[in-house]
Structures are given as structure tokens and as C-alpha cells.
Amino acid sequence: xxxxxxxxxxxxxxxxxxxxxxxxxxxxxxxxxxxxxxxxxxxxxxxxxxxxxxxxxxxxxxxxxxxxxxxxxxxxxxxxxxxxxxxxxxxxxxxxxxxxxxxxxxxxxxxxxxxxxxxxxxxxxxxxxxxxxxxxxxxxxxxxxxxxxxxxxxxxxxxxxxxxxxxxxxxxxxxxxxxxxxxxxxxxxxxxxxxxxxxxxxxxxxxxxxxxxxxxxxxxxxxxxxxxxxxxxxxxxxxxxxxxxxxxxxxxxxxxxxxxxxxxxxxxxxxxxxxxxxxxxxxxxxxxxxxxxxxxxxxxxxxxxxxxxxxxxxxxxxxx
Amino acid sequence: xxxxxxxxxxxxxxxxxxxxxxxxxxxxxxxxxxxxxxxxxxxxxxxxxxxxxxxxxxxxxxxxxxxxxxxxxxxxxxxxxxxxxxxxxxxxxxxxxxxxxxxxxxxxxxxxxxxxxxxxxxxxxxxxxxxxxxxxxxxxxxxxxxxxxxxxxxxxxxxxxxxxxxxxxxxxxxxxxxxxxxxxxxxxxxxxxxxxxxxxxxxxxxxxxxxxxxxxxxxxxxxxxxxxxxxxxxxxxxxxxxxxxxxxxxxxxxxxxxxxxxxxxxxxxxxxxxxxxxxxxxxxxxxxxxxxxxxxxxxxxxxxxxxxxxxxxxxxxxxxxxxxxxxxxxxxxxxxxxxxxxxxxxxxxxxxxxxxxxxxxxxxxxxxxxxxxxxxxxxxxxxxxxxxxxxxxxxxxxxxxxxxxxxxxxxxxxxxxxxxxxxxxxxxxxxxxxxxxxxxxxxxxxxxxxxxxxxxxxxxxxxxx
Numbered sequence: 132x133x134x135x136x137x138x139x140x141x142x143x144x145x146x147x148x149x150x151x152x153x154x155x156x157x158x159x160x161x162x163x164x165x166x167x168x169x170x171x172x173x174x175x176x177x178x179x180x181x182x183x184x185x186x187x188x189x190x191x192x193x194x195x196x197x198x199x200x201x202x203x204x205x206x207x208x209x210x211x212x213x214x215x216x217x218x219x220x221x222x223x224x225x226x227x228x229x230x231x232x233x234x235x236x237x238x239x240x241x242x243x244x245x246x247x248x249x250x251x252x253x254x255x256x257x258x259x260x261x262x263x264x265x266x267x268x269x270x271x272x273x274x275x276x277x278x279x280x281x282x283x284x285x286x287x288x289x290x291x292x293x294x295x296x297x298x299x300x301x302x303x304x305x306x307x308x309x310x311x312x313x314x315x316x317x318x319x320x321x322x323x324x325x326x327x328x329x330x331x332x333x334x335x336x337x338x339x340x341x342x343x344x345x346x347x348x349x350x351x352x353x354x355x356x357x358x359x360x361x362x363x364x365x366x367x368x369x370x371x372x373x374x375x376x377x378x379x380x381x382x383x384x385x386x387x388x389x390x391x392x393x394x395x396x397x398x399x400x401x402x403x404x405x406x407x408x409x410x411x412x413x414x415x416x417x418x419x420x421x422x423x424x425x426x427x428x429x430x431x432x433x434x435x436x437x438x439x440x441x442x443x444x445x446x447x448x449x450x451x
Numbered sequence: 452x453x454x455x456x457x458x459x460x461x462x463x464x465x466x467x468x469x470x471x472x473x474x475x476x477x478x479x480x481x482x483x484x485x486x487x488x489x490x491x492x493x494x495x496x497x498x499x500x501x502x503x504x505x506x507x508x509x510x511x512x513x514x515x516x517x518x519x520x521x522x523x524x525x526x527x528x529x530x531x532x533x534x535x536x537x538x539x540x541x542x543x544x545x546x547x548x549x550x551x552x553x554x555x556x557x558x559x560x561x562x563x564x565x566x567x568x569x570x571x572x573x574x575x576x577x578x579x580x581x582x583x584x585x586x587x588x589x590x591x592x593x594x595x596x597x598x599x600x601x602x603x604x605x606x607x608x609x610x611x612x613x614x615x616x617x618x619x620x621x622x623x624x625x626x627x628x629x630x631x632x633x634x635x636x637x638x639x640x641x642x643x644x645x646x647x648x649x650x651x652x653x654x655x656x657x658x659x660x661x662x663x664x665x666x667x668x669x670x671x672x673x674x675x676x677x678x679x680x681x682x683x684x685x686x687x688x689x690x691x692x693x694x695x696x697x698x699x700x701x702x703x704x705x706x707x708x709x710x711x712x713x714x715x716x717x718x719x720x721x722x723x724x725x726x727x728x729x730x731x732x733x734x735x736x737x738x739x740x741x742x743x744x745x746x747x748x749x750x751x752x753x754x755x756x757x758x759x760x761x762x763x764x765x766x767x768x769x770x771x772x773x774x775x776x777x778x779x780x781x782x783x784x785x786x787x788x789x790x791x792x793x794x795x796x797x798x799x800x801x802x803x804x805x806x807x808x809x810x811x812x813x814x815x816x817x818x819x820x821x822x823x824x825x826x827x828x829x830x831x832x833x834x835x836x837x838x839x840x841x842x843x844x845x846x847x848x849x850x851x852x853x854x855x856x857x858x859x860x861x862x863x864x865x866x867x868x869x870x871x872x873x874x875x876x877x878x879x880x881x882x883x884x885x886x887x888x889x890x891x892x893x894x895x896x897x898x899x900x901x902x903x904x905x906x907x908x909x910x911x912x913x914x915x916x
Contacts, residue, residue, distance in 0.1 A: 148500075148507065164506065164507075164510060165510045165513075165514075168500075168507055168510040168511055168514070169510070169514045171499075171500075172496050172499060172500070172511055172514060172515070173514075175499055176492065176495055176496060176499070178492070180514075181518070183520070217736075223735075225730050225733075225735045226729065226730060229730055229731070229733070333520075336519075336700075336704055342518040342519070343486055343488060343489060343518065345518075346514040346515060347513075347514055347517060347518040347519075347523075348514060349520060349523060
């Protein structure tokens with residue numbers, strides 16, 4: 132499971148779905164079967180994965196864990212409306228160019244001074260090549276950095292649904308061939324194609340072309356068994372009885388009509404809080420005190436408040 | 452700059468296997484939009500994981516073929532239905548003792564076929580029988596089945612190919628033999644044949660659901676779209692709702708883009724200078740002038756009396772599905788008076804809201820004059836020069852005063868007024884129809900009685916905000 136990576140050879144180090152499963156677990160991410168399968172396929176077909184799901188179920192965490200497992204650098208790009216090529220791909224270091232021009236003004240003057248007329252002066256300048264448009268003055272942004280990594284990387288494009296249509300079209304170009312063209316320098320092709328994750332909160336429909344280009348993975352709320360494993364992995368040392376109780380409670384909470392259902396990150400936080408408070412067993416009072424860790428809206432807390440007694444009782448029965 | 456090309460993934464040249472191709476056909480028929488590229492990806496993915504583990508296959512194809520939540524649900528349903536048949540296994544089948552028998556049965560070659568079928572029926576191995584049926588069905592061309600009336604035909608065809616006739620003869624022969632043993636065997640065979648008929652019918656019915664579904668769905672959809680809304684029955688309502696939602700979504704995605712146009716022709720000097728102060732004002736980064744195109748604000752007035760009520764329902768359903776592209780939707784219901792129903796629709800689920808509105812309005816006959824007067828009294832102050840007013844009604848006032856003066860004032864205030872009339876154009880102006888008295892003040896008067904009409908109207912509305 133150690134990745135050394137080679138320069139030219141593409142990675143073939145996810146040999147099976149089980150290996151992906153075990154690998155992710157080794158870094159603390161409990162993946163469902165679907166996730167490991169998607170990762171395996173994406174790796175071998177060399178396609179990006181579009182991960183959709185409610186907030187807090189582990190979409191970003193997945194990318195981080197994959198990077199950690201395969202020991203590849205994680206390059207993260209957060210999308211927002213108005214994100215354009217300059218901020219995503221590359222930018223010239225204008226300040227540096229300007230500064231160098233000023234400092235070297237004398238030098239430039241002396242070089243040109245040797246020539247007699249305008250034409251030879253320009254020829255002279257040309258002969259220096261595009262000095263001020265070389266790699267030194269190029270500021271690579273996340274996408275270009277991902278392509279330049281010598282051993283490959285994990286590229287996380289977060290909340291791609293917040294960007295606009297033009298940006299999607301631009302992304303499509305990169306995700307198809309893993310190469311970009313910088314007019315002044317030439318084509319940059321990825322040494323090792325990065326593993327690309329796109330996350331979306333489904334605030335708007337993504338363009339068809341982008342969707343067709345990617346594999347689609349939906350991560351929903353986990354079932355009881357999986358959630359117990361996840362919390363067990365993230366909150367080591369938690370008492371099993373408490374774990375069963377709190378998982379049962381959260382699962383029941385998700386059935387109610389709430390504005391924002393508690394997701395996995397919230398249940399992990401709650402587990403941590405309970406452990407900090409040295410809770411042995413879930414009681415109504417404890418729940419009332421800590422409910423604001425799970426639910427983030429006043430209206431939800433009120434709505435759930437009426438049902439706390441009933442839900443606590445049921446979760447206590449789940450252990451017994 | 453490292454420019455080493457990495458070796459491209461080996462394009463698998465193996466053709467997509469038969470079961471996969473048929474599954475794609477079925478999936479497309481069920482409504483999943485699968486492009487050719489995705490079909491190729493599916494083939495490659497399946498080559499990677501194989502057919503052996505059904506759960507893995509399900510997840511794999513799901514990742515490749517279903518790209519939205521709705522599609523995923525549809526996909527899972529289709530997958531489960533298609534792969535219900537147990538014989539489905541692509542790995543080289545071990546030559547079982549009955550393999551040759553099933554092959555012969557499938558070919559249904561005369562008496563040998565009959566013998567083979569009889570053997571199969573006696574051993575009663577469901578897998579082998581299923582395999583034989585599957586092969587015979589394929590030869591009979593069951594994937595071409597279109598109508599439920601063809602069911603019995605196909606069943607007979609399939610069973611005959613399996614050698615049914617010969618088995619019948621054998622049963623007759625056994626019965627005429629007379630011995631107890633032979634009679635018993637004959638009875639057993641008969642019972643097995645009964646079961647075979649049932650299995651055959653079941654099989655063909657499943658095939659009908661799978662293969663014919665696509666065609667019938669499209670036909671049904673086309674019918675619903677062009678049907679007069681007033682002719683619809685209660686049970687079509689659910690399907691109509693789905694259709695309306697789909698159309699609304701399509702319109703929304705198309706027109707959401709249009710509204711973010713920026714007028715990139717003019718350089719915004721001030722903004723540019725401010726941005727480039729760090730570099731002494733040299734315009735490395737340019738800023739352009741924006742032209743804000745606002746979403747249309749809509750006020751919808753719906754007649755809820757008589758047959759027009761149906762159309763109103765669908766119009767409202769439409770309009771409320773478009774909250775993404777319409778800025779401000781306010782809706783009103785009228786018959787002989789007018790009330791605002793925006794809150795009712797925003798807060799309650801659709802069916803309840805409609806019922807509530809219907810009960811509170813009563814079933815009075817239309818009186819446009821008084822309805823307009825109510826509107827002017829209560830809400831005309833909210834009509835601005837950015838508002839689009841849509842009125843849905845047949846303009847039949849039962850002889851009451853049409854109050855075109857109110858209407859004239861309204862049309863001057865608003866950006867534009869659109870009148871949608873569910874009646875046939877030939878009925879306009881006849882009897883108590885006042886439509887031509889209101890028409891001069893409207894920017895658009897349209898016949899609107901089917902879903903297609905609604906779509907067109909709303910599309911036009913969005914295109915020219």
C-alpha cells in the first residue's frame with residue numbers, strides 16, 4: 132500500500148476493491164462498498180469522480196483520505212461564482228515582471244544602445260527570447276500545480292456547483308486530456324494524471340457535458356452499522372454501549388422533519404463531546420444539554436425538543 | 452517543463468457483451484439517457500469488475516450510467532428488474548451434465564428436443580429450465596414485444612421452440628400405455644408442463660415490462676402533453692405532475708443561463724484603474740461593465756371556476772416549479788371575487804393548497820368586473836413597471852360589466868399583460884365572451900389548453916424578460 136510512484140508509469144497501485152477499502156480504513160476513513168468500487172473504477176478508467184451528497188457526509192474527507200493513503204499531495208480548489216481561468220489555472224507575476232524591468236532598465240538600455248537604428252534594437256531584444264514570459268514569472272494556480280506534480284496528486288475541486296457555466300466548460304477541457312496550453316510557453320501535459328474529485332451540494336444542476344465526463348458517486352447518510360464504525364474510528368476509545376445508544380438516537384433523529392438533518396460530522400462531534408463529558412449512558416438531560424451540537428437551527432431544536440424523551444428511551448432500549 | 456506523455460490507457464477492443472448491450476437498451480427505454488461514450492465506459496468498467504458479484508456490478512454500472520439522484524433511482528429499479536433472472540452469468544459455464552440437454556431443448560429439434568425437454572422437466576432444475584427458456588426466447592425475438600396483446604403469441608412461440616409439442620405427444624403415448632408407472636409419469640409430466648406454461652407467461656410478461664416500456668412511456672407522454680387539460684382524469688394527475696416538473700426544470704436550466712449575461716463590450720474604466728493600483732495603473736487586469744438582466748416578476752391571476760380550474764391548476768404548478776428563474780411570484784385566484792393565494796401555495800403542499808383555494812372560493816360564476824375591482828382595490832399598488840401579469844380565464848363574464856377601464860389602467864402600469872384563454876379560438880367573442888374587449892390592452896393573447904401551450908408561453912416569457 133506504499134506508493135513510491137514512478138515518473139512515466141501510471142499508477143497501478145489500487146489492485147482491487149478490497150484493497151481500496153482496506154487502504155482507506157488504514158487512514159481512518161470508513162468507506163461503504165459503493166465508495167470503494169467507485170474509487171477503484173475511477174482509478175483504472177482514469178475518470179474524475181463527481182461526489183454528491185448532503186453537507187457533512189465525508190465528501191471532502193474522502194479526497195483527503197485518498198491523498199493520505201496513497202501518499203500523494205492534496206491540491207484543493209474551492210469554487211465560487213466568478214472564479215475564472217486566471218485564479219484557477221495560472222497567472223503571471225505582474226509585480227515581479229514590472230520590478231525586474233525597472234531594475235534592469237539600465238542593463239536593457241546598454242544592450243540596445245549598441246545598435247544603431249530601431250530595427251536592430253528590436254532584433255536585439257527579440258534575441259533574448261521572451262525572458263519576461265518564462266516559467267520564472269509564472270504563478271501556477273491549483274489546476275496547473277496538479278498537472279505539474281512529478282508523482283501525481285489528488286485534485287479536489289470543491290463545490291463545483293457554486294461556479295458558473297463558463298468555468299465548467301473550461302474544466303471540461305482540462306479533465307478530458309489532462310493538459311493545458313499556455314500561449315507563451317506551450318502545452319503542459321500531466322506527467323501522472325491526477326486523481327480528481329469534484330464535490331457538489333446540488334444547489335444547481337451541473338452541465339450535462341461535465342456529468343457525462345465523470346463517474347457519479349452519491350454519498351448519503353450512513354446506516355446504523357456503518358455510522359457506528361465511522362464514529363468508532365474517529366472517536367477511539369468510546370464505550371460501545373454509549374456508541375450504540377448515540378447512533379440509535381441520531382438515526383431516529385434523521386427521520387423527523389427538520390430543516391437540516393444532522394449529518395455524520397455532527398454525530399462525530401457529538402460523540403466527542405459526550406466522551407469529553409465522561410458520559411457513561413445517554414440520559415434525557417445529557418441530550419438536552421448537548422442537542423445544539425447536533426442541530427444547528429433553533430426551530431429544529433424546538434421541534435426535536437418535544438421528542439427527546441421518547442427518542443432517548445428508544446435508544447436506551449437499543450442497547451438492552 | 453516535463454512533457455513526457457504518459458501511456459494512454461489501453462483501449463479495450465472487446466465488443467460490449469450481449470447482456471450488457473441489451474441492458475443498455477432496456478435502460479434507455481426506461482428513460483435513462485445514456486450516451487454512446489457512457490456505453491463504452493460501461494463496457495470498460497464491466498470488463499474490470501466482471502459479472503460475478505452482482506452488488507459490485509450494480510454499484511459499478513450505477514456510477515457510470517446514472518448521473519443524478521433521479522437517474523439513480525430509475526437505474527436501480529431497472530437493474531433489479533432486469534437481473535432478476537437467475538441464469539445470468541457471463542463466466543464460462545461449467546459443462547454441466549444438462550448443458551447439452553438444454554442446448555437441444557433450446558433448438559427444439561423435433562422429437563429429440565421433446566425428449567430433452569421431458570428430461571429437463573423431470574429433473575426440474577430451475578436454472579437449466581430458465582436458461583433453456585432464455586435461449587428460446589431470444590430466438591423467438593422476445594425483445595421486439597410491444598403490446599400486451601402479443602403476450603400469448605410469444606409464450607406459445609417460446610414453448611414450441613423448446614419442444615412442447617413433442618412432450619405432449621410423449622404424454623399421450625405414456626397415457627395410452629396403460630401401466631401404473633407410465634400413468635404416474637404422465638401425470639408428473641403434465642404437472643411440469645403446467646408449471647412451464649406459468650413460467651413462460653411470467654417470463655414474457657417481464658419481458659413486456661422491460662422492452663415495451665420505453666415505447667409506451669413516450670407515447671403516453673406525447674398524449675398527455677397534447678391533451679386538453681380539461682379532459683384529464685384524476686388518475687392522470689400524478690403523471691402530469693411529473694411531466695410539469697420535468698418541463699419546468701428544463702426551462703429553468705435553459706433560461707437561468709441567459710440571465711447572467713454580462714455586457715462585455717464596454718470597459719469599466721474606474722473599476723479597472725482601481726484594480727490595478729498595485730501596478731501603477733497599468734491595466735493588467737481588466738474589468739468590464741455589467742448589464743444586469745433581472746428575472747421577471749410575475750403576478751398570476753387564475754380563474755378557478757368550472758372547467759378552467761384544471762388549466763389553472765397546471766399553470767400554477769408550472770409557475771411554482773420555476774421559482775429558480777422567476778424572481779417574485781404572486782398568485783391570485785378569482786371567480787366572482789379575487790383573493791391572493793401566494794402564501795397558501797408557498798406553505799402547503801400543492802394538492803392541499805388547490806383544495807383549500809377551491810373550497811374558499813366556492814363555485815360562483817365568473818364576474819370579471821368585480822374580480823378586477825377587488826384586484827385594483829387591494830393589490831394594484833404592487834404592480835410595477837417590471838411586473839408581468841398573466842391572466843388565465845375564458846373571459847366569460849355572464850353578462851356582467853367587464854370593467855375594461857380597470858384593465859386599461861392595469862396594463863399601463865405593468866410591463867406587460869398576457870392573457871391565456873383555454874377555449875378554442877373559434878369560440879372567442881361568442882356569447883358572453885369579452886375576450887376581444889380585453890385584447891387591445893394585452894401584449895399577448897394566446898390559446899392555452901394543453902401542456903405544450905403552457906410550455907410555449909412560459910418559454911416565451913422567460914426568453915424575453
